[in-house]
Amino acid sequence: MRNISDIIEHHLKSIITNSPNGSIEIQRSELADHFQCVPSQINYVINTRFTVQKGYIVESKRGGGGYIRIRKVQIVSKARLQELLTEELIGESISQSVGNAIVERLLEEGLVNIREATLMKIATSRNVLTLEAELRDRLRANILKQMIAAILLK
Numbered sequence: 001m002r003n004i005s006d007i008i009e010h011h012l013k014s015i016i017t018n019s020p021n022g023s024i025e026i027q028r029s030e031l032a033d034h035f036q037c038v039p040s041q042i043n044y045v046i047n048t049r050f051t052v053q054k055g056y057i058v059e060s061k062r063g064g065g066g067y068i069r070i071r072k073v074q075i076v077s078k079a080r081l082q083e084l085l086t087e088e089l090i091g092e093s094i095s096q097s098v099g100n101a102i103v104e105r106l107l108e109e110g111l112v113n114i115r116e117a118t119l120m121k122i123a124t125s126r127n128v129l130t131l132e133a134e135l136r137d138r139l140r141a142n143i144l145k146q147m148i149a150a151i152l153l154k
Contacts, residue, residue: 005048008035008042009045012050027067027068046058046068054108055073055105056072059071082148082152086145086148092141093137095140096140099144100121102144103117111151124140124144
Protein backbone atom coordinates (compact mmCIF):
# COMPACT_ATOMS: atom_id res chain seq x y z
CA MET A 1 0.00 0.00 0.00
CA ARG A 2 1.32 3.43 -0.94
CA ASN A 3 1.59 6.22 1.59
CA ILE A 4 -0.36 9.48 1.38
CA SER A 5 2.60 11.39 -0.08
CA ASP A 6 2.86 8.93 -2.98
CA ILE A 7 -0.89 9.16 -3.60
CA ILE A 8 -0.87 12.97 -3.62
CA GLU A 9 2.17 13.02 -5.92
CA HIS A 10 0.53 10.58 -8.35
CA HIS A 11 -2.70 12.61 -8.31
CA LEU A 12 -0.91 15.88 -9.09
CA LYS A 13 1.26 14.32 -11.80
CA SER A 14 -1.78 12.82 -13.53
CA ILE A 15 -3.50 16.22 -13.54
CA ILE A 16 -0.36 17.86 -14.96
CA THR A 17 -0.05 15.17 -17.64
CA ASN A 18 -3.67 15.68 -18.70
CA SER A 19 -3.36 19.47 -18.65
CA PRO A 20 -3.06 21.03 -22.12
CA ASN A 21 -0.32 23.43 -20.99
CA GLY A 22 1.54 21.08 -18.63
CA SER A 23 0.69 23.04 -15.51
CA ILE A 24 -1.87 23.15 -12.73
CA GLU A 25 -3.00 25.69 -10.22
CA ILE A 26 -4.26 24.33 -6.93
CA GLN A 27 -5.27 25.54 -3.53
CA ARG A 28 -3.36 23.90 -0.72
CA SER A 29 -6.34 23.78 1.66
CA GLU A 30 -8.68 22.28 -0.95
CA LEU A 31 -6.17 19.57 -1.79
CA ALA A 32 -5.64 18.85 1.91
CA ASP A 33 -9.41 18.54 2.37
CA HIS A 34 -9.65 16.22 -0.63
CA PHE A 35 -7.01 13.88 0.81
CA GLN A 36 -8.09 14.43 4.41
CA CYS A 37 -4.65 15.50 5.53
CA VAL A 38 -3.03 18.61 6.95
CA PRO A 39 -1.85 21.36 4.56
CA SER A 40 1.74 20.77 5.70
CA GLN A 41 1.51 17.31 4.09
CA ILE A 42 0.75 19.03 0.77
CA ASN A 43 3.74 21.35 1.34
CA TYR A 44 5.97 18.33 1.98
CA VAL A 45 4.90 16.61 -1.25
CA ILE A 46 5.36 19.76 -3.32
CA ASN A 47 8.74 20.63 -1.76
CA THR A 48 10.19 17.13 -2.15
CA ARG A 49 8.51 15.66 -5.23
CA PHE A 50 8.17 18.69 -7.52
CA THR A 51 11.67 20.17 -7.55
CA VAL A 52 13.65 21.83 -10.34
CA GLN A 53 15.91 18.76 -10.46
CA LYS A 54 12.86 16.63 -11.13
CA GLY A 55 11.72 18.96 -13.89
CA TYR A 56 9.13 21.17 -12.20
CA ILE A 57 8.79 24.84 -11.43
CA VAL A 58 6.61 25.70 -8.45
CA GLU A 59 5.19 29.14 -7.78
CA SER A 60 3.04 29.97 -4.83
CA LYS A 61 1.03 32.87 -3.52
CA ARG A 62 0.08 32.78 0.11
CA GLY A 63 -2.93 34.34 1.71
CA GLY A 64 -6.71 34.24 1.25
CA GLY A 65 -6.78 33.75 -2.52
CA GLY A 66 -3.46 31.96 -2.50
CA TYR A 67 -2.57 29.20 -4.91
CA ILE A 68 0.22 26.86 -5.87
CA ARG A 69 1.11 26.61 -9.53
CA ILE A 70 3.14 23.59 -10.64
CA ARG A 71 4.55 23.55 -14.14
CA LYS A 72 6.47 20.74 -15.81
CA VAL A 73 9.46 22.12 -17.65
CA GLN A 74 9.39 21.13 -21.30
CA ILE A 75 12.65 20.03 -22.91
CA VAL A 76 13.25 22.26 -25.92
CA SER A 77 16.41 20.61 -27.23
CA LYS A 78 19.06 18.16 -26.12
CA ALA A 79 21.67 20.93 -26.26
CA ARG A 80 19.63 23.17 -23.97
CA LEU A 81 18.94 20.24 -21.63
CA GLN A 82 22.64 19.45 -21.41
CA GLU A 83 23.41 23.09 -20.64
CA LEU A 84 20.68 23.26 -18.01
CA LEU A 85 21.75 20.04 -16.33
CA THR A 86 25.51 20.46 -16.41
CA GLU A 87 25.85 24.18 -15.77
CA GLU A 88 22.80 25.14 -13.74
CA LEU A 89 21.69 22.04 -11.85
CA ILE A 90 24.84 19.99 -11.40
CA GLY A 91 27.50 22.66 -11.22
CA GLU A 92 30.83 21.89 -9.56
CA SER A 93 29.43 19.56 -6.91
CA ILE A 94 26.23 17.57 -6.34
CA SER A 95 24.79 15.42 -3.57
CA GLN A 96 23.71 11.85 -4.20
CA SER A 97 20.02 12.65 -3.68
CA VAL A 98 20.04 15.55 -6.15
CA GLY A 99 22.05 13.48 -8.64
CA ASN A 100 19.54 10.66 -8.36
CA ALA A 101 16.68 13.11 -8.92
CA ILE A 102 18.31 14.27 -12.15
CA VAL A 103 18.78 10.68 -13.31
CA GLU A 104 15.12 9.98 -12.52
CA ARG A 105 14.14 12.97 -14.68
CA LEU A 106 16.20 11.62 -17.59
CA LEU A 107 14.43 8.28 -17.16
CA GLU A 108 11.01 9.92 -16.99
CA GLU A 109 11.74 11.85 -20.20
CA GLY A 110 12.81 8.66 -21.98
CA LEU A 111 16.38 9.89 -22.47
CA VAL A 112 17.79 6.90 -20.60
CA ASN A 113 16.38 3.45 -20.02
CA ILE A 114 16.04 1.77 -16.63
CA ARG A 115 19.36 -0.06 -17.02
CA GLU A 116 21.27 3.12 -17.87
CA ALA A 117 19.62 4.98 -14.98
CA THR A 118 20.55 2.21 -12.56
CA LEU A 119 24.15 2.23 -13.76
CA MET A 120 24.33 6.02 -13.44
CA LYS A 121 23.03 5.86 -9.88
CA ILE A 122 25.39 3.06 -8.88
CA ALA A 123 28.44 4.70 -10.46
CA THR A 124 27.77 7.93 -8.54
CA SER A 125 26.70 6.41 -5.23
CA ARG A 126 28.55 7.01 -1.98
CA ASN A 127 29.14 3.24 -1.80
CA VAL A 128 31.31 3.48 -4.92
CA LEU A 129 32.77 6.95 -4.39
CA THR A 130 34.32 6.20 -1.01
CA LEU A 131 35.95 9.58 -0.51
CA GLU A 132 35.58 12.53 1.83
CA ALA A 133 32.16 14.18 1.24
CA GLU A 134 33.33 17.35 -0.52
CA LEU A 135 35.60 15.49 -2.93
CA ARG A 136 32.94 12.80 -3.48
CA ASP A 137 30.32 15.41 -4.45
CA ARG A 138 32.74 17.09 -6.87
CA LEU A 139 33.67 13.76 -8.46
CA ARG A 140 29.99 12.80 -8.69
CA ALA A 141 29.27 16.06 -10.52
CA ASN A 142 32.06 15.41 -13.04
CA ILE A 143 30.94 11.82 -13.64
CA LEU A 144 27.30 12.84 -14.13
CA LYS A 145 28.22 15.65 -16.53
CA GLN A 146 30.26 13.27 -18.68
CA MET A 147 27.56 10.59 -18.63
CA ILE A 148 24.88 13.10 -19.60
CA ALA A 149 27.02 14.48 -22.41
CA ALA A 150 27.59 10.97 -23.78
CA ILE A 151 23.90 10.04 -23.51
CA LEU A 152 22.63 13.21 -25.15
CA LEU A 153 25.03 12.71 -28.08
CA LYS A 154 23.49 9.35 -29.00
